[in-house]
Every structure is written in structure tokens, then in C-alpha cells.
Amino acid sequence: MILVADASPVIFLAKLNRLNLVRDVFSGTILMPDSVRRELVHDNIPLHERERINAFLEGCRVEPVRAPRSGVAAALSLADRHVLALAGQHPRARIMTDDGVVRRIALAEGLSVMGTLGLIIRAAHGKIMTRPDARRAVDALIGEHRMRVSVDLYQEAMRQLSPDISPRVAKRRETPKYPNTQIPKENPMT
Numbered sequence: 001m002i003l004v005a006d007a008s009p010v011i012f013l014a015k016l017n018r019l020n021l022v023r024d025v026f027s028g029t030i031l032m033p034d035s036v037r038r039e040l041v042h043d044n045i046p047l048h049e050r051e052r053i054n055a056f057l058e059g060c061r062v063e064p065v066r067a068p069r070s071g072v073a074a075a076l077s078l079a080d081r082h083v084l085a086l087a088g089q090h091p092r093a094r095i096m097t098d099d100g101v102v103r104r105i106a107l108a109e110g111l112s113v114m115g116t117l118g119l120i121i122r123a124a125h126g127k128i129m130t131r132p133d134a135r136r137a138v139d140a141l142i143g144e145h146r147m148r149v150s151v152d153l154y155q156e157a158m159r160q161l162s163p164d165i166s167p168r169v170a171k172r173r174e175t176p177k178y179p180n181t182q183i184p185k186e187n188p189m190t
Helices: 007-016 020-025 034-040 047-057 078-088 100-108 116-125 131-143 151-160 167-173
Strands: 002-005 029-033 061-063 094-096 112-114
Touching: 002 007, 002 078, 007 020, 007 034, 007 047, 007 116, 007 131, 020 116, 029 034, 029 078, 034 047, 034 061, 034 078, 078 094, 078 100, 094 100, 100 112, 112 116, 116 131, 116 151, 131 151
Parallel strands: 002 029, 002 094, 029 061, 094 112
Antiparallel strands: none
């Protein structure tokens, strides 16, 4: 599997000291556009987070993207356009991003996406971390690290991380919500 990483999940997981979850959940190649790498390695990031990110980057294949995709939302940053372009070059690649616009464009183009919360949920369902630890991680992201999520998304994450829900039952109960859009229905947690 190929995973194309955007900056926000890497930053949030570095804040939690949980960048290992990416490798633990995904086997395969982690690709990152050079423009995303540049967003991750600047002096404004606290030293301990920067060290974690640099260690993570050693296991990534950083690639330049010469021509960002045309025709995508003008509001997207260059790095976001590069993420979409790089994923589009690799059939069956998955994008790891928390950016709602990038997610919607990727889904509309048939690309697979997963965000930070989805990664934590998969780690808990795969017994890589306990569900209580996963719930604490989600609460820390929102409460301490200012990750912005809707109330519905938070409640869905907590439901999927509750001790009485098996991964199979959680998958069956998923009812994604994309009202008034033409975007393929996919769970925002995956």
C-alpha cells in the first residue's frame, strides 16, 4: 500500500508522540511531496516535535511534484495540490489528511482518504493501542492541541472507540453524512 501524507496528521501525531501509529497501521511506502516536508521542518515547531517529525521523515519517500494539478480548488495550498497530484499518480494510494476540502476532492476523484482520528480508531481496533488510550488521544487532540472537529465527528469517534463496539459492528453501523453533495459516501473516520 502507498500512503501519501499531508502535514496536519503528521503534526498532530507528533504532538501526541504517536507517529509510530502510521507505520503500525499501514505497511508499505509512505510518500510525501517535498512541499509538505517543507511545511513540517521549520523553526516555529517546538524542538521535541521537530525531532519526532524528522525521525518520521527518515522513513518517508519525499518526492518533488513538478506540476501541481490544474483544475482543483484555488483555495488549496500548493502542498495540498501536490498531495492530490502525488496520490493521483499512484493507483490505490491512500491520502492521510485532515483537510476537509482535500478530503472531498479526493473522494470525488475516487481516492481513498484517512485522517488522524481514523488512524487512531484503526490502531485501537487493531489492538495497537487500547481503546481508553485512543479515547484519551482524541480528547488530547481536541482539548490540548486544538484539532477542530464537528460534534458529530467527535461523537462518532468516541462511539467507535467505546469498549462494547467491535470493529465489524462499527463498520456495519457507519452512516456517513454528506448532505446536498455529489461526493461519494465514505465514512469520515476512514
